[in-house]
Amino acid sequence: MRCSVKVWVTGAKGLVGGHVLQRVADCVGSGREVDIADEAQVRLFIEKNGPFTHIFNCAAFSAVDLAESCREKALRDNVQGPHVLGKVASEKGIKLLHLSTDYVFSGCGDRLLTEEDEPSPCNYYGWTKLEGEKCLQNIYPAACIIRTSWVFGQGGKNFAVKVLQWLQEKERLDIVFDQVSRYTYAPDLVLAMVQMADGAGVYHFANSGVSNKYEFTQIIQEEALQRGFSLRCRSIEPVKSSAFAAAAQRPAFSPLDTQKIQKVLGAAPRHWKDALIDYLDGYAS
Ligand SMILES: NC(=O)c1ccc[n+]([C@@H]2O[C@H](COP(=O)([O-])OP(=O)(O)OC[C@H]3O[C@@H](n4cnc5c(N)ncnc54)[C@H](OP(=O)(O)O)[C@@H]3O)[C@@H](O)[C@H]2O)c1
Numbered sequence: 001m002r003c004s005v006k007v008w009v010t011g012a013k014g015l016v017g018g019h020v021l022q023r024v025a026d027c028v029g030s031g032r033e034v035d036i037a038d039e040a041q042v043r044l045f046i047e048k049n050g051p052f053t054h055i056f057n058c059a060a061f062s063a064v065d066l067a068e069s070c071r072e073k074a075l076r077d078n079v080q081g082p083h084v085l086g087k088v089a090s091e092k093g094i095k096l097l098h099l100s101t102d103y104v105f106s107g108c109g110d111r112l113l114t115e116e117d118e119p120s121p122c123n124y125y126g127w128t129k130l131e132g133e134k135c136l137q138n139i140y141p142a143a144c145i146i147r148t149s150w151v152f153g154q155g156g157k158n159f160a161v162k163v164l165q166w167l168q169e170k171e172r173l174d175i176v177f178d179q180v181s182r183y184t185y186a187p188d189l190v191l192a193m194v195q196m197a198d199g200a201g202v203y204h205f206a207n208s209g210v211s212n213k214y215e216f217t218q219i220i221q222e223e224a225l226q227r228g229f230s231l232r233c234r235s236i237e238p239v240k241s242s243a244f245a246a247a248a249q250r251p252a253f254s255p256l257d258t259q260k261i262q263k264v265l266g267a268a269p270r271h272w273k274d275a276l277i278d279y280l281d282g283y284a285s
Helices: 015-023 039-049 071-092 124-139 159-169 186-195 213-226 259-265 272-284
Strands: 007-010 027-030 054-057 095-101 144-148 172-176 180-182 201-204 210-212 235-239
Touching (some): 007 039, 015 027, 039 071, 071 095, 159 172, 172 213, 213 235, 213 272
Parallel strands (some): 007 054, 095 144
């Protein structure tokens, strides 16, 4: 990122946006009160708080199951939102970094997914995220899109937070083992976003190591016990996704290939287990 920057982060009350706001020095955040799908509101915000060199778009309708029934809202946030930001940013010469997801892929394959692989979402959330990417690329080809997966970190709603709560409250957990992807630690993602802020095109970012929710839960249990957390849970059972009635189907196998971004960053992302240790150390302190 250039020396003199001013970043506007949207979705700043969400998981990733919250981490951006904490970690990026000259940064202004907005939540729902500035609707990214409303061009007049976007222009007014920039006028009042800018000039900005960068926009990091972390705003999205991210509730995967709810998106199936709240289609209009998901469409507005995930497609109209990036379109409006792209339109205004390109006109004003502001660099735009937008986040997308491994859920743009069907998850039917058996190898890591590159930026060249054909997306084919298996749920409505994934479809809106893919449409959002296309709209943005169309209106602002120089925008940077980072697809990520299974984000965890302090604050916000995420699986790691839920697991820690369940481990403390429940004696037995049934956890899905037949969905495979790559975990991403929010602070590591933010660091990559900062390094990619002047980039263009589509990139994949996630921590190293392919995993599933069952393994993730087991490792959290082990590490939390070592750190003296008081846990009620005595058994974690692997179950199939079909054991739970979810409104949206999930990709079965959607780990992202991160080789393209590694060439720019100069290093492979660290393993998710190392990131998880940082997360738990932060949680305990
Ligand atoms: N978390 C993951 O595991 C994951 C995985 C892959 C990709 N991603 C992508 O990463 C990005 C950030 O995800 P996240 O987990 O940080 O999401 P999040 O915690 O749900 O935060 C998104 C925030 O954006 C806000 N928002 C939604 N529509 C808006 C609009 N039209 N105008 C202004 N604000 C709006 C939401 O407000 P409300 O709460 O009021 O809706 C929420 O505070 C998203 O693009 C997501 O698709 C996330």
